[in-house]
Amino acid sequence: MRHTFLIIALTFSICLLNAQKSTFNIGFLLDNTNSEIDSLLNHLEDEITAVVGEDAVVSFSKTNRLVNNFDKAIATKNYEQYLEGDIDIIIAFGIVNNATLYKRQNYPKPTIVFGLLSTELLQEIELKEDIENYISIVTTQSYREDLEYLIELAKPKRIGVVLEAGYLTSSPVESIFDKIGTDLQFEPKFIPFEKFEDITANLDDIDALYLAGGYYLESDEIRELAELLIEKKIPSFTANPINDVENGILATNHDKASLEQFFRRIALAVETIVNGNTMEGLGVRLETNKALTINYNTADRIGLPLKYSLIATTDFIGDPKKKVADKTYNLVAVMQEAIIENLQLETFRQDIELTDKDVQLSKSEYLPDVSANAAGNYTDPAIAELGFGQTPEVQTIGNVGLNQLVFSNAANANITIQRALRDAQQENYNSEELNTVFSAAQAYFTALILKANLSIQNQNLGLTKYNLKIAEENYEAGQAGKSDVLRFRSEMAQNTQQMVEAVNQLEQAFYNLNFILNNPIESKIDVEEAELLEGVFENYNYKQLGTFLDDPTLRLPFVKFLVQEAMNNAPELKVLDYNLEATKRSERLFGAGRFLPTVALQGQYNYEFSRSGVGSTFLGGRTRPKDFYTFGLNVTLPIFNQNKQNINQQIAEIQTKQLNVSKDNLKLNIEKNINDAVLNIINQISNIQLSKVFEETAKEALELTQTSYASGAVNIVQLLDAQNNYLQAQLASANATYNYLLTSLQLERFLGTFFLLQTEGERDDFRKRFLEFTQSNND
Template structure:
């Protein structure tokens, strides 16, 4: 009975205490609103509720969010409505609300005025302090600092300054920007707006745009504006939070933590009111964290080069892997274009043409050799007289000669040799084509790897900046020494250098790809992501290749089959076979073939056009015919040629032996390469899975270590180790698939064919040959 009585007393006390808890209704005054502002107000209400906690009950309602649309009369009316209504705490935001509430002499209800004002607007403006029921929480920004950054980034001559129409009529911003233009060396063009079209229709004749207002623009409106600015190649800067930069505006000087800091201070002000603490004791200025934040992709799209000196102090938003390009290649396009455009490959094609001409020259030995000759002779008359008509004083003659090779063992051998050398050159070209395709694929994947590396280095730089911030906070709180701060500053410098190097390495990779594809070196190109079973890899299942190799029962027969395929396809072996054919023919030529005769047919037709002068008549009145011909058959049989035939035969025998040794070496090398590539693919298969686990584990470990370091539970060395582990894990994970695909392509190079360039029928034929090979070996 006693226990029941105690329980009843306890419950009654709890109910009594709850009944005594105060309730506060909070109303918001706004200059304007949109869906994003409504979301932020929801977040602010949650923050206030969390901070007030059990001290009181705070009520919010969507109806208690009223706007003035930049109209001072409506703003005064709205404030009076709250003073005369059921609102207990008034929270006002915006320059118009700030202005009309500031002019009031007394404040019957607790009023919190918050907002963001430039230091230039605050000059000569005395903030109210120690006023009952009045708290002003102002975050300061600087038009000057923003414009100095914009000028450093883009060097504009005329800057469009965007402000809400209400701002221009309720403040002295015109004067401020005129003065800043004179001091900083630019011409301001004030663009007032009530709707987005007022901005987009006034972008002519400006070199850059400064979004000094626009806080109430919707996200989709900011994206539309940013896209238009990018299209016009106009650099932009915003005085608003970092969301604008995420939506495509080039840069801001806001830190991502500013909004959280702002909300927390407002919530603390409300907490002071509900606990009857004097709110005027709170600070009136809130120094927001500042840090230059740049949208990397926007800068790239407008062609704005970023100074490396800014990297250490700049936060980057966007994905460095998204590169602006006039053309984006997939792997198949790179491989195909390399075949057509590569200059080194073109020289090999010309070598084929040269050897083909040599072959044509060798066959031309059996074509007739026809020549025509005309001559005019003058002979001393005293000598002509003694010639009895054979050498007249003046004579004009002509003849046509014909030489036709009928049979020559040397010519036949040369034809065979030149044909073999031509075919060998074709196989050398095929080998070089395979090498060029693989080099292009290497350049393609190298570009992907370096793009991923740039993105990860950028994230790591941001992580170091965040860890430096923790170290500075620990130092200020006395939880860590200054050495931690200095160490992270050193890390920041190193990471900045790594970031710069990552940018340059990525650019170099595109230079290399342009070189292979015979593009101008500075051509803006990009490469598509390479993912298993997606894009160009969808039609060929590289995972199935991995499945064959990962299964020990299938691996051995599959590797044997691959070696056989490589032997059959290898252009290096085919080239050696053709060279071997040429040397063997030389060996036969200088052997028994040297005793075969050379047979040629010769003929000549002669014609005398004229004769005159002394000695032009034959003795006895005889007449020589004006034309006549001769025909002959020439047979040549070599007997002894300074022993050159024997020496040439011996040279051919040595060359034959040398080529056979080279063939054996190439075969052995092919077998080794295939087995090495198979083992490397197996390594990469396991690496894909393990690297993902490594990355997830390293990320979780880093987050735990950061939390522990912030509370002083671990030292800086452990945090740095965790960060470096995470960096390596990210790099390994990002590159795992690329390395696997590249290793697979290397195996294909050794096979002498690339599956991505084959037709579907050719791939099916490859599978059929494998199944047939397996069946034969099982039998």
């Protein structure tokens, strides 16, 4: 009973205490609204409630958000409505509200006017200060500075300036832009709008667009506008927060932190009012930190090259790994195109054609050799007379000769040798094809690794800038020395250089890939991400390969099987086998084969077209037939050829021994390569998992260290160490999968086949052979 009484008494006391608190109804005046403005107002209400705390009760209602839709008459009516109603504090935002309330002579209720004004506009008007019940809180943004950045980025001659139609009629902004245009040497084209379509319908004849207004546009509308500008290759700049840049606008000079600063200042003004303190001196002009922010992907899509000189002072939004390209390759496409297009590989194909011609030449020894000859002879008459008809003074003759090889051991050996050399050249091509495919895969993964590196270096540069900001705040608060600020500035310079190098290294990687694929070096290409069990890797389970190798009981038989497969597939071994075949045939040729005769047929047909002059008749008046033929069989048997046969035989024997030694060495090397590749894959398997853990712990450690540094609990060295650890962890984690897949492809190169280029049937055959190998070895 006693406890019940205490609870009732405590509850009553709390209710009595709350009843004693003053309640303040707050109303908002807006030029326009949308879902995002509503969300920002909700955030502002939370900020006001938190700052006021227990001092009073602040009340908000969705009905107390009056909108004028850029109409001055409605703006005046809305303000009068609040003056006559139960609203205690009026907070006004927007160009029309500002202009309307600025002209008033008195403010019966506390009125807070806040907004974003350009420094150029502030030079045209005089802000009211120390007015009863009136507080003006503005943050400044310089149109001139924005346009200077836009001109530096894109060098436009005609800039479209987007502004609300009501803004143009209620302020001297048009003359301001005309003056800036004259100073910066560009022509402004004003694009006033009341609805979104007014902007999209007036984008012709401009080189760039400056979104000086448009604060109330929805995110979907900004994205649509940005996409349209990108399609038209029009650079864009916004005077609004970086949300516009996140939605695709090229750049802004608006600092993200300024909104929080804005809201906090308004909340403090409300706190002053509810506590009954004087409002004099609360009006303020907030100087926000400005930072050029660029959407990396938008710049890439419109083909705008970014100056390296801007990187140190610029924040980038977007993913540098997303590259605009005329063609995007996956790994299989790279491998297949390398086989078709690589120029070095094409020279090997032509070598095969040359050796094929050598085979045809060797076979041509058994083709008939037919020749025709015609001649006209004139002989001295004194000699012709003594010839008794055999050598007339004038004679024209012709003949057709035939030589046909019937049998030649040397010709037969040459045919066999040239066939073996042709087949060896084919295997040389197969080996070079494997090397080219692997080189293409290396170039592909190198590009992926460097894309990840670029993205991480960009993040690291942003992280350094954030840490520099902490150091500057600590320095201003007296928690750290100037040396910390200088150290982070030095670190930022180094990170900037690393960023520049990362950009250039990625470009070099694409140059190399273009070289391998026989593309023009400057071709815009990109490579798709490589994920295990996704995309081109879906049909081949690389994780299953890892399972075999990770289990020690399966690894040994699997490695033996892989060695056997490599021996069977290795084109380098086949090259040596074909060369051995050629040298052994040479041994037989210069050995017992040298005693085999060469047999050939010979024939000739002769025809005498004419004879005349002295000695044209035979003795006794006989006549010679006009035509006649001869036919013969020629058999040649070598007996002794200056000992060259023995020497050639000895040379062939030495070459055979040499090739056998090379073959044994190559087999040993293949076995070593397979085992090395297996160990590398095992290393990469563990690296995939451990790198993820490393990255997560390094990130958490960095966040804790940043918090501790901000409070002065740790020094700059510890923060830099934590940042560098996180950088290395990110690089290791991002590259782990790429390195695993590349190492797997290296193993496949040693196997003499690439599974990604095989059919499903060929992969099934591989698995069947492994099962058969396992069973036979277990038996």
